[in-house]
Amino acid sequence: MKTKCPECNAELEVPKDALQGEILSCSCCGLELEVKRISGESVELQELTIEGEDWGE
Amino acid sequence: MSIGILYERSETDEMGIKLTAEELGIDLEYIPFRKISIRIDKNGYSFKSKGKNYSNVIEDISVVLNRTQSKNRRLFATYLLETFGKHVINPSPVEFVCYSKLRTLLHFWVEGIGIPNTAYVPCDSHETTKDGNEIYNEEEIADLIEQELGNGEIVIKPDAGTHGRMVSLAKNRKELLMNIQEVKPSIINPVGILAQEFVQKWFYDLRIVVTKERGKAPCCYSKGLARAGFKDFRTNTFLGNLVFGVKLPSHIRNMAVKCGKAIGKNCDAWLLALDAMIAVGKNKIVDDAFVMSELDKLATPFDVVKKVKADRTKKMDFQSWNKKLEESFQNYMNSEAYENVRKIIEESVEKNRYSIIFHEANSCPEFWEQTRLVAGINLALPLLKCAQSVAESSYRGERK
Structure with a gap:
C-alpha cells in the first residue's frame, strides 16, 4: 500500500500485512508513524510523539 | 543559494519558518537530523538517511538554521556542519554556552550582569566506591550550599534542563536534603548540584x-x-x-x-x-x-x-x-x-x-x-535575516 510521509512527502510503502498499531519509519526523513487504520487499500498513519532526551525551549 | 533548516521533528515553529520563508521568497532545504548517518572518511563526508542522500543538499547550502530541539543533538549538529564549512545559526560557541x-551564568557574571546568587557543588549526592560501598553526600552538599546561600529558600536546577523539569524549591534544610537526594547524574545534569538563592x-x-x-x-x-x-x-x-x-x-x-x-x-x-x-x-x-x-x-x-x-x-x-x-x-x-x-x-x-x-x-x-x-x-524573520546576512557575505567571498 502506498501513502505519503506527512513530513517530507516521500512515498511510503506500507507492507500489505501491516497491522494496526504497527510503527513504521519514513526512510527519507526518519519520521516514526503509527498505523492507525487500514481500510482496503488505504492506510491512515499518525505521527508518533517520542519522549526526547530533553526538550527544546 | 538556499538556506538549510536542520530539524528533529517538524513542529509548528519549523512550519512557521517554512511559511515565513515562502512569504519572503526564500528557498529552504529541509534536512532531518535523527535517523540519518553521517560518514567521515578520507574522501570527505556523506549525509544520508536510508532512503535519501542529503550530501549534495548540504554541499549546496552555505548556512543552516539549526532547529534540532534536543540540546545534545543541537550541539553535535552545529559542530558537524561547521566542520563541513557551513555557517550555522546559532554558531557552536553560542550553543556551547547556552x-x-x-x-551561561558565568558569561553574564563576568560582564557584571545581574544574576541570581548561585552556588555550584561539583559532587554528586550519591557515589559508589571501587569496592562497592555507597557514599551519601547530601549532608555535606547541603552544608556547602547553605554556607554560600544561607538557609533561606533555595532552588536546585539541573544544569542542562528545560521546561522547568527537575527544578525544585526548598524552604528549609529538610527539603533541601530531599531535593539534593533526588538529583542524580543524567543527561540534563551531568555532574554536581547547581543551587540558587530564591529570587x-x-x-x-x-x-x-x-x-x-x-x-x-x-x-x-x-x-x-x-x-x-x-x-x-x-x-x-x-x-x-x-x-x-x-x-x-x-x-x-x-x-x-x-x-x-x-x-x-x-x-x-x-x-x-x-x-x-x-x-x-x-x-x-x-x-x-x-x-x-x-x-x-x-x-x-x-x-x-x-x-x-x-x-x-x-x-x-x-x-x-x-x-x-x-x-x-x-x-x-x-x-x-x-x-x-x-x-x-x-x-x-x-x-x-x-x-x-x-x-x-x-x-x-x-x-x-x-x-x-x-x-x-515572529522569530522566523530574524532567524532568516541572520541566515541571509551570513549567506550573502559568504557569496561575496568575505568569509574568513
Whole structure:
C-alpha cells in the first residue's frame, strides 16, 4: 500500500500485512508513524510523539 | 543559494519558518537530523538517511538554521556542519554556552550582569566506591550550599534542563536534603548540584529576544513575553502559566543586548531568547488577590487557546489551524482582564527595572504560538535575516 510521509512527502510503502498499531519509519526523513487504520487499500498513519532526551525551549 | 533548516521533528515553529520563508521568497532545504548517518572518511563526508542522500543538499547550502530541539543533538549538529564549512545559526560557541545554565551564568557574571546568587557543588549526592560501598553526600552538599546561600529558600536546577523539569524549591534544610537526594547524574545534569538563592520575583518573569545579523549591531526587541501565574514558582508556560506581551524599558533592553554580546562574542550572527526575573520583593504595585482574580478570569479563554494548541490535526492543515490559533489568542488578548494584568506587569517592570536578573539563554526558542502572537515577535524573520546576512557575505567571498 502506498501513502505519503506527512513530513517530507516521500512515498511510503506500507507492507500489505501491516497491522494496526504497527510503527513504521519514513526512510527519507526518519519520521516514526503509527498505523492507525487500514481500510482496503488505504492506510491512515499518525505521527508518533517520542519522549526526547530533553526538550527544546 | 538556499538556506538549510536542520530539524528533529517538524513542529509548528519549523512550519512557521517554512511559511515565513515562502512569504519572503526564500528557498529552504529541509534536512532531518535523527535517523540519518553521517560518514567521515578520507574522501570527505556523506549525509544520508536510508532512503535519501542529503550530501549534495548540504554541499549546496552555505548556512543552516539549526532547529534540532534536543540540546545534545543541537550541539553535535552545529559542530558537524561547521566542520563541513557551513555557517550555522546559532554558531557552536553560542550553543556551547547556552547548553549549560552554569556556563551561561558565568558569561553574564563576568560582564557584571545581574544574576541570581548561585552556588555550584561539583559532587554528586550519591557515589559508589571501587569496592562497592555507597557514599551519601547530601549532608555535606547541603552544608556547602547553605554556607554560600544561607538557609533561606533555595532552588536546585539541573544544569542542562528545560521546561522547568527537575527544578525544585526548598524552604528549609529538610527539603533541601530531599531535593539534593533526588538529583542524580543524567543527561540534563551531568555532574554536581547547581543551587540558587530564591529570587523574590512577583508573579511573572520575562522572556526577552535579542539578535544580531552579520555587519549589524546586536539589538533587543522592544516587547517581551511575560509568563505569569501564582500556581508554581517556575513560570514556564509549559507548566500552564499565562502569557502577556509587555513593553520593555530601555535599561532592560540594554542589559539584554549586553547578555547577547556576552554569549555571542565574536560570532557574526545569532539569536537568543533570554529568561529574566525582576526581584520585585515588597515593591508590588497591587494586591496579589486582585491579580489572582484577573488571572482567574483568563482561565477560560486561555483554555480555548490550549485546546487549539493541542489539536493533533495542526500539522495536517497548518494554515487552518494557524487561523484558529490566531483567533483564540486574539479573543484571549481582547479581554479586559488581559489588559489589566498586562498593564500591571508593564508598570511593575518599569518601576523595578534596575532589579532585573538574567538566568538563562535559549538558543532554539519556541516562538510560533506565544511569542509571535502575544509579544508580536515572529522569530522566523530574524532567524532568516541572520541566515541571509551570513549567506550573502559568504557569496561575496568575505568569509574568513
